[in-house]
Amino acid sequence: xxxxVIVGGSDAGISAALRSRELDxxxxxxxxxxxxxxxxxxxxxxxxxSGEVPDYHQLAHRTHAEITDAGIDLLLEHTAQAIDPxxxxxTVVDGAKQLHQLSYDRLVLATGARSRRPHIEGxxxxxxxxxxxxxxxxxxxxxxxxHPVRSVLIVGGGYIGxxxxxxxxxxxxxxxxxxxxxxxxxxxxxxxGALVRSELERHGVVVHTGIGVQQIVPDEAELCVSGTxxxxxxxxxxxxxxxxxxxxxxxxxxxxxxxxxGAMRVSRTxxxxxxxxxxxxxxxxxxxxxxARSTYLPLGTTxxxxxxxxxxxxxxxxxxxxxxxxxxxxxxxxxVIARTGLDDQEAYVAGFDPLTVSxxxxxxxxxxxxxxxxxxxxxxxxxxxxxxxxxxxxxVQTEVAKRIYTGTRKVDRSMR
Amino acid sequence: xxxxVIVGGSDAGISAALRSRELDxxxxxxxxxxxxxxxxxxxxxxxxxSGEVPDYHQLAHRTHAEITDAGIDLLLEHTAQAIDPxxxxxTVVDGAKQLHQLSYDRLVLATGARSRRPHIEGxxxxxxxxxxxxxxxxxxxxxxxxHPVRSVLIVGGGYIGxxxxxxxxxxxxxxxxxxxxxxxxxxxxxxxGALVRSELERHGVVVHTGIGVQQIVPDEAELCVSGTxxxxxxxxxxxxxxxxxxxxxxxxxxxxxxxxxGAMRVSRTxxxxxxxxxxxxxxxxxxxxxxARSTYLPLGTTxxxxxxxxxxxxxxxxxxxxxxxxxxxxxxxxxVIARTGLDDQEAYVAGFDPLTVSxxxxxxxxxxxxxxxxxxxxxxxxxxxxxxxxxxxxxVQTEVAKRIYTGTRKVDRSMR
Numbered sequence: 001x002x003x004x005v006i007v008g009g010s011d012a013g014i015s016a017a018l019r020s021r022e023l024d025x026x027x028x029x030x031x032x033x034x035x036x037x038x039x040x041x042x043x044x045x046x047x048x049x050s051g052e053v054p055d056y057h058q059l060a061h062r063t064h065a066e067i068t069d070a071g072i073d074l075l076l077e078h079t080a081q082a083i084d085p086x087x088x089x090x091t092v093v094d095g096a097k098q099l100h101q102l103s104y105d106r107l108v109l110a111t112g113a114r115s116r117r118p119h120i121e122g123x124x125x126x127x128x129x130x131x132x133x134x135x136x137x138x139x140x141x142x143x144x145x146x147h148p149v150r151s152v153l154i155v156g157g158g159y160i161g162x163x164x165x166x167x168x169x170x171x172x173x174x175x176x177x178x179x180x181x182x183x184x185x186x187x188x189x190x191x192x193g194a195l196v197r198s199e200l201e202r203h204g205v206v207v208h209t210g211i212g213v214q215q216i217v218p219d220e221a222e223l224c225v226s227g228t229x230x231x232x233x234x235x236x237x238x239x240x241x242x243x244x245x246x247x248x249x250x251x252x253x254x255x256x257x258x259x260x261x262g263a264m265r266v267s268r269t270x271x272x273x274x275x276x277x278x279x280x281x282x283x284x285x286x287x288x289x290x291x292a293r294s295t296y297l298p299l300g301t302t303x304x305x306x307x308x309x310x311x312x313x314x315x316x317x318x319x320x321x322x323x324x325x326x327x328x329x330x331x332x333x334x335x336v337i338a339r340t341g342l343d344d345q346e347a348y349v350a351g352f353d354p355l356t357v358s359x360x361x362x363x364x365x366x367x368x369x370x371x372x373x374x375x376x377x378x379x380x381x382x383x384x385x386x387x388x389x390x391x392x393x394x395x396v397q398t399e400v401a402k403r404i405y406t407g408t409r410k411v412d413r414s415m416r
Numbered sequence: 417x418x419x420x421v422i423v424g425g426s427d428a429g430i431s432a433a434l435r436s437r438e439l440d441x442x443x444x445x446x447x448x449x450x451x452x453x454x455x456x457x458x459x460x461x462x463x464x465x466s467g468e469v470p471d472y473h474q475l476a477h478r479t480h481a482e483i484t485d486a487g488i489d490l491l492l493e494h495t496a497q498a499i500d501p502x503x504x505x506x507t508v509v510d511g512a513k514q515l516h517q518l519s520y521d522r523l524v525l526a527t528g529a530r531s532r533r534p535h536i537e538g539x540x541x542x543x544x545x546x547x548x549x550x551x552x553x554x555x556x557x558x559x560x561x562x563h564p565v566r567s568v569l570i571v572g573g574g575y576i577g578x579x580x581x582x583x584x585x586x587x588x589x590x591x592x593x594x595x596x597x598x599x600x601x602x603x604x605x606x607x608x609g610a611l612v613r614s615e616l617e618r619h620g621v622v623v624h625t626g627i628g629v630q631q632i633v634p635d636e637a638e639l640c641v642s643g644t645x646x647x648x649x650x651x652x653x654x655x656x657x658x659x660x661x662x663x664x665x666x667x668x669x670x671x672x673x674x675x676x677x678g679a680m681r682v683s684r685t686x687x688x689x690x691x692x693x694x695x696x697x698x699x700x701x702x703x704x705x706x707x708a709r710s711t712y713l714p715l716g717t718t719x720x721x722x723x724x725x726x727x728x729x730x731x732x733x734x735x736x737x738x739x740x741x742x743x744x745x746x747x748x749x750x751x752v753i754a755r756t757g758l759d760d761q762e763a764y765v766a767g768f769d770p771l772t773v774s775x776x777x778x779x780x781x782x783x784x785x786x787x788x789x790x791x792x793x794x795x796x797x798x799x800x801x802x803x804x805x806x807x808x809x810x811x812v813q814t815e816v817a818k819r820i821y822t823g824t825r826k827v828d829r830s831m832r
Contacts, residue, residue, distance in 0.1 A: 041781060041783065043781070044781060044783050044784070047783065047784065047785060052785040053783050053785070058782075058783040059783055061781075365457060365459070365460060365477075366474075367457065367460050367463065367469050367474040367475055368460070368463065369463060369468040369469070399815040399817060399818040401815060401818075402815040402817075402818035402819050403818050
């Protein structure tokens with residue numbers, strides 16, 4: 001009986017575990033999870049912090065029982081400390097600091113990402129939080145319920161920053177959002193970013209762009225935030241969400257080759273540069289279908305698909321990861337913004353000769369009751385006429401999400 | 417200068433006219449329209465009759481000025497009475513019953529469809545209406561505003577019958593729907609039809625299936641409707657919506673070859689069997705992409721695309737109509753039902769070895785605020801594994817429409 005050891009219990013790790021057992025039930029699968037929350041949706045944290053998901057257990061895609069019933073050995077609150085690839089051994093530390101040696105035949109590294117820590121003084125102060133893990137959200141939740149918090153300043157106008165601005169406004173806080181770039185949501189073009197900004201402001205969020213936050217200093221019960229351009233603000237809470245970076249300490253110690261933005265380099269079979277070690281998810285490079293190159297694009301849907309491929313190949317298959325289109329959808333209050341493929345700048349960098357056009361469309365026939373407009377930007381290649389990417393923005397009712405992405409999720413037995 | 421004459425001013429005719437002028441502005445284009453409503457959306461009639469579209473002019477996709485500004489000669493309230501293909505002449509009757517001769521180099525027949533008249537006694541009684549044209553809807557609207565109508569009986573549980581049940585309920589009438597088949601919306605499988613029935617009943621519509629209406633008899637101010645199985649009902653108004661049939665009198669007089677369900681046989685260039693005569697829209701057979709055969713599937717989107725091809729080829733191109741997938745979406749109160757491709761029965765008839773599976777999915781992650789379920793049926797071919805078709809049903813918010821069909825419509829200059 002061969003033994004598959006998987007490090008990491010989020011989307012990629014769980015997918016790898018389930019897929020390997022599905023294909024080969026003779027394989028012993030051990031999943032090492034550093035916290036007590038395997039297969040939780042970290043994408044759902046803003047909805048927990050808004051109060052819309054009252055019980056954090058609802059964020060679990062599966063229960064412990066469902067995972068172990070699939071024949072997976074779950075080692076919760078265990079940390080993989082070292083890996084010896086020549087001996088095929090993993091050194092694991094349990095919650096009581098005891099060391100254990102696990103032998104593996106194949107290994108999947110699904111160590112994920114962590115919040116990027118920007119160069120801001122005061123990041124470790126009480127009331128200042130990064131947001132990536134379940135534990136982060138518990139700390140924020142605890143702080144919010146144990147302190148008289150009325151205002152929050154969010155550093156970063158990307159997906160998480162925007163979702164948190166929405167969530168904490170819904171929770172009744174006065175929200176300020178500070179973004180270093182010239183517009184919010186830099187993953188879409190500035191004209192769509194401007195729509196997002198209007199939507200934030202329409203809901204009372206104060207938005208500052210072009211400001212680099214430099215320092216957070218406590219002053220009585222408040223926090224003083226200062227930044228470039230003589231920026232200054234006082235707030236009760238600071239949430240820093242300026243992106244993520246791959247967690248690759250284990251991989252680096254092993255000598256696994258790294259690539260773009262420090263993510264592990266993997267083949268399209270999700271194999272690393274070390275034999276018998278696969279990797280998947282937010283810790284690895286991602287094959288992009290449009291550029292036919294690797295990039296770093298940490299997304300839950302991608303992690304899930306890569307994990308499946310890693311799990312499948314770890315039990316002897318030779319499947320290739322089909323690659324990502326970088327499809328992303330975010331809702332900010334009543335506005336939905338979606339993108340897929342490349343934008344103009346990305347297309348240019350990838351060596352295309354891009355042309356991007358913008359147009360306003362109706363979501364229904366114009367006479368249709370409640371018809372609303374949708375902004376669409378399309379990027380194509382002048383040389384070949386090939387469609388390279390699309391961006392859209394529209395009210396929730398305009399079904400923008402499903403104009404870009406048609407996926408659905410199966411309702412399983414327990415109908416959670 | 418060559419002369420293109422187009423008979424019919426709905427989707428196919430207008431598309432043909434606009435496309436031909438777009439490609440060749442030297443072509444003279446004359447559009448013969450039998451009523452005063454070129455390029456009106458007959459799909460929008462239920463929304464006019466519900467009151468949601470208060471002014472019927474809103475149903476016009478374009479104004480007269482926009483059509484004539486494109487260089488199209490509009491002959492409104494003119495009827496093409498006869499065509500002489502050897503002389504390349506059309507005999508036209510104007511509103512004053514005067515005859516005119518028009519010479520053409522190329523001709524596009526876009527004569528559309530008409531309501532099918534079922535074998536029901538009493539169809540011509542006051543208070544009994546078919547619904548297909550603008551004129552039909554004006555007559556219904558006039559009747560509704562000039563009579564004390566409280567109840568309506570709709571014959572036919574297809575798209576139009578269902579939309580009218582929704583529309584007239586919204587208008588405040590007590591609605592009864594009588595369908596000949598065992599379930600409503602026979603274009604989807606009975607399990608989805610059952611969801612539609614529940615949605616109708618949830619909104620107070622009385623639904624009778626398996627009943628063939630045979631007779632309508634006036635009794636005092638009411639209409640007595642009787643049918644198979646000793647069915648009897650009293651109502652103030654009857655709307656009959658049992659489908660459409662192609663209008664091909666002109667084509668038949670010319671000797672144009674007919675095909676499925678009496679629709680004109682056309683090549684994929686939209687050419688008829690007579691030289692220099694093209695045809696498009698609800699009066700022709702439609703090439704189906706999945707079966708690679710012709711069928712009769714009168715839909716506005718198809719008519720539009722076929723019209724473009726006919727117009728393009730009438731000025732010298734050789735474009736092929738790509739074919740239809742039969743994608744259809746209908747909203748009944750708060751439920752959206754969509755389909756594309758083939759269902760099990762159609763697949764069987766087309767010579768496939770079909771398997772249809774049914775599943776319930778979430779529209780969002782299950783924890784997501786307001787997540788709702790979507791019913792999905794997929795039909796595949798057992799022999800090849802090919803996906804042949806899909807059917808879905810879900811609440812409006814589940815974006816079912818855009819899970820099946822991603823189209824949008826450009827907002828033009830006038831932003832109607």
